[in-house]
Every structure is written in C-alpha cells, then in structure tokens.
Amino acid sequence: MVSIRDVAAHAGVAISTVSKVINHYPNVSEETKEKVEKAIAELGFVPNTIASALSSKQSGRVALLLKLNKRTNAADEIAMQYIAGAIQRARELSMDVVTVFYSMLEDKSVEEIIRYFETQGVSGIIIYSMDQQDEALLQLIRTDRFKFVLVDAPITGPNISSVSIDNRQAQKDVVLETAKQNDCSKILYIAGEESGYVTGERIAGMKELAREQGYKLKIVYGDFSEKKARELTLRYAKRYSVIVCASDLMAIGAMRALMDMDIFRPVCGFDGIVLMGYAGKQMNTVRQDFENISAEAITELRKLLSGSEGQQVILPHSLVRMKYEDVIM
C-alpha cells in the first residue's frame, strides 16, 4: 500500500504538504502542487479513508436509514433506488455510505442508537420516510451529534435538511390529469398511514382540490397496503366515480379489486414504480425520481457537513401513465 509518506518522499516534500494538496488547501504554491500531483499519479496513490477519518474525526461517512418491507416488492423497488442514488452521488463526492435498516434499531434507546452510529464513524444520517410517531428518531434528530437529511418528512433545523417533492401539488396534479378524461366528481381517496408525514400533505392537496373543483371527497386509510386498498375498494368503490390512491401499490390493489368486481373506475397511483406496468390496466400516477431524490439528499448532507444551515429542498415530480410495454426491456 502506497501511503502519503511515499508520495512525500517521491515528490521531495513534507508529508503535511502532500496532505494539503490532497485536501485542496489554499496555501500551496502551484509549483509544489504540481510536483505532488505528479508523484501521486506516478505512484497511483489513493488516500486511506480510514486513517483520514480517524485523524480528522470527520469521516465523511453517512448512514442511510431505510425501511425494509419484506414481501412487497414495491418497497424494494423504491428502497433500491434510494440506495443506488445515494451511493452514486456519495461516490462522486467521495463520501462513504453505510446502509442501515429500521429493524436494526428497533427497541434500542436513543443513547444506544447514537453510540451505534458513532462507532460506525458516521457523521451524517439520511432518514427515509420517517414516521411522525417514531419517538426515538425524533429525539435523535434533536441531538446535535449528527447532521440529518429527512426524505419525505418536512422537518428542518440548523443541522437538519428535508428533501421531497411537493406532495400536496403532486396529488392535485394527478387527479386533475385524470379528470381530463374521466368523471372525478366523487372521489374515494385511499390515503397512506395516518402517522406518515406525506399522508397529511397529500390529503391536504386532495381537500384543496375538492374545494376548488367542487368534488365530493371520501377519505379512508389504506396504510400503504395493497391488501387493505383492495378491501376498501371492494367495499366503497361502487359509490364513487374515481379511486385515488396515495401509492402505486394501493392503486394496484384497487385496480385488481375493480377487475374482480367487473366494474370500471379510473384509478390514480402515486410513486411511479415499475410494478404499475403489471397491474393489468393503465393508470395515471405521480412519478417520483427516487434516485435523484436520494442523490440530492446526499448533496444536502454534504452541505450540512460543510457547515451550511439546514434547508427544505423541493424536487420536481412528473405525471406518467405506465404500461407493460414500457417497463419490459
């Protein structure tokens, strides 16, 4: 392993000078900088992240805190895109990523959670889809031990940023799109979990829309479960002209229930997952670019770690209509 020491010797400068070049310190003369860079290239030197982390107490290491939803493949799809987006951006910013699942933190006290992350050397944490009632996590983000970026939870602070799409507007948009071709005057809205942050936003969008357009609106909670959406559809669908769901998974559940009932109702989803292509019928849905959302979360975290204040970041969404032909390749 070629170390900074070798580079220093090869370039004929001091170790500390090499370090300064590596870390882009301002006060290094062009001349020596070139010498060092040449030596680095010739020796194929790459800094040892471990040593760097130990020395600087700044690991540049971030944790992704994700929900792992076994048995529903939609959750996998989203989580995987989150992971991929984060890892790739992290690599560009030469940050280090460790993936953690909620299940690994269950029944741990805040102190234990803190220690866990500390020993892992993480300095920033991205929390995906935090629940409003997750006390441990809420306490955690209030400690100043780490920097946080919350995806889909609109909490900000000096060391907390939030990243998400405009859920309220997106929810309105997808219904308006559907209304172009269909009767949406009587809406059955199948919301997510009552304790989810996005749930409130999306419901707010629906209420606003109903008011503006004079639609009738019935709200029920499907808990983001395909099965529950199916049951709710079987029970209520007949009385409404359209079914709007807060997730694609629920939309698929609703659609298949409708097919079983042999009645037609337009269905809207939310998320834009590939699985929609297998639903049997096309539906309008909001497409969230999860990879990009996650990548932006990393970028935000980088900023926080560099001393910036937390902020709220709203990313764009789009509307799509997915069909089988589009999702296979």
Next chain:
Amino acid sequence: MVSIRDVAAHAGVAISTVSKVINHYPNVSEETKEKVEKAIAELGFVPNTIASALSSKQSGRVALLLKLNKRTNAADEIAMQYIAGAIQRARELSMDVVTVFYSMLEDKSVEEIIRYFETQGVSGIIIYSMDQQDEALLQLIRTDRFKFVLVDAPITGPNISSVSIDNRQAQKDVVLETAKQNDCSKILYIAGEESGYVTGERIAGMKELAREQGYKLKIVYGDFSEKKARELTLRYAKRYSVIVCASDLMAIGAMRALMDMDIFRPVCGFDGIVLMGYAGKQMNTVRQDFENISAEAITELRKLLSGSEGQQVILPHSLVRMKYEDVIM
C-alpha cells in the same frame, strides 16, 4: 466519545488489557475481565471501528458487488434481498458492509479496482452473479489482496468460496413438478445469458432431464430479458408443449405472450420473486432464498477472513407456485 482509555482508567487497568477483553483474548483473568466489562457497561463504551481498523489493518469490512438493473423491478427485488441478508448477518458478526455496483467499476483497470477497495478499507468482497467474461473481475479474484465469496459462480480457491443453490438439480425439479400435471414432452427452454455461470448449470440440468425422460428439448437464449423471452415465445411456443424459463422475469414475459397469443402452455420460472404474483397466471418456479444465500456468503467470508480455506457451499432450494393472494399483504 468514551474511548478505551477511559475504560482503562475507570477499571484501573492498562489500555492493552481492555483491548484484550474486547477482542476476547484467551489470557485474561476472570477477575480483571469482569472489572473491565463492568467499566465498559457503566461508561457505555463501544469500540471505535475506525481506529480499530486502522490499527489492525483488518477492517472486517466487506464489499458487496452487485449488478444494478434499472428498469426491471425483478432485479431490484433480488438485489435488495441480497443486501438485506448480507447487512443483517454482517451486523451479527459485527462486520461492516459497503455496497458497490458493477457500474462504479466499469472501465477501471484491475489495479484501480484494487486500489479502490483498498482505500475503502475492505478486506473481503462478495461478488454476485459474476459473468464468465468479466476479465477484470476474474483477474481481481486471482490476486491475493482480498478474500472472495462468489454467489452463483462456482469458483473456489484458497481464498475464494462460492455459494449457490444446486442450479442443475433445481432446474430439473421444477420441470418434473410441472410434468406431474402437464405434458412436458416437448420443451422450449429459454436460457439466460450464454456467458452466465448459472446458465450452463441449468442447461446441463435440462439436458440431463431430457435424456432421462426422453423429452424433446429446444434451447434458446433469452438473456434474462422479459422482452426477449416474450419474443421467443411468440415465435416458438406453438411448437412446444411447455415453456421452461431460466428466470421468473422471462417466465412472466413468456406467460404474457401466451396470453396475448391466446394459447395455453404451462410455464416454469426460476427464482421465486414476488413479481410472479402479478404475472396473471400461476406458474411453478424454483424459490431461492436470496437473503439466506447472502447471509451465508457473509458467513463464508468471515471464515475466510479468519484463515479458513475457500469451499463450495450449496444451499437448499424449494418449489413454489405463487399467486396474487400470496404476495399482497
């Protein structure tokens, strides 16, 4: 941050003694061990993995090298299970996991790849579904820089283990199961990619079966692509009595093609992914427990890192028939 030094002071022993207790060295008296453990508990000390890694040059850090298949959700499902299984087992063995995608290593020389992993402090690598023609990776595993576990590639060596199911047997099993209720005398076998290790194994199974049972067998390559499987089915299906696919994704493609053609042929898949529940019709398939496979890979890597010789590990598989009702919850 409470360090080993604090623990030592608190317990009234030397730093090295604490280290020995932490790392379960044999020669520490029960008495001092208890003292130290008490101090550890009281101070809530957790060892700093970074410092430990730097000092020992043994990070206990492993990399997962995965294929990231955008746009096909089946790939996500499998990759996600691999990740989850690995992370959880790694946690149990207090190992550290970093996720890497093939795409991040593309057009990198072996030396660069080695350096990349070195600076990341990884000492072991799990390679999932390596391609027979991936020269860089093949060279990589020949270097003795890291320990390797190959999932689904039957290569072993002093520091290489392999983990997989018995692909040959599994492929036979699923067809035999299907043959109980259907005419399987004329088989259209849609294989995966010609360069894949598993492809050869599964084809061998098919050939063996065809010989044993006197089946007629036509082999075509679907490259694990749903679309290609669809095309091949549209082209050949009529002439055969059953369609056997080397992956669920291809099976779904085949099944939907059959539905479009409005003819019936039994279809077999391979993998047991949740997406099968959305295929429209039930199919027999081999279920691989990807989480467990990945967990076992971690266990194997742990053994290798502890000095064991590489070995081949064959894990069990099962047969399932998935329907929509089973996959929703």
Next chain:
DNA sequence: TTGTATGCGTTATCAG
C-alpha cells in the same frame, strides 16, 4: 497475567 511502548496513515497545529 498485566502493562509499556510503538505504529497504523492522516490531519492539524505551529514554528520556521
């Protein structure tokens, strides 16, 4: 069985 001392590869603080 326990303690001392040195080093792991970097960063950061200060002299020069």
Next chain:
DNA sequence: CTGATAACGCATACAA
C-alpha cells in the same frame, strides 16, 4: 508557503 510533530483510538510485540 513549507515542514516538524503531536494527536486520533486502538492493536500488538515485547517487557515485566
């Protein structure tokens, strides 16, 4: 602008 040198927290050879 450059160069010694002391940390960082832990592991380990070696001495006691």
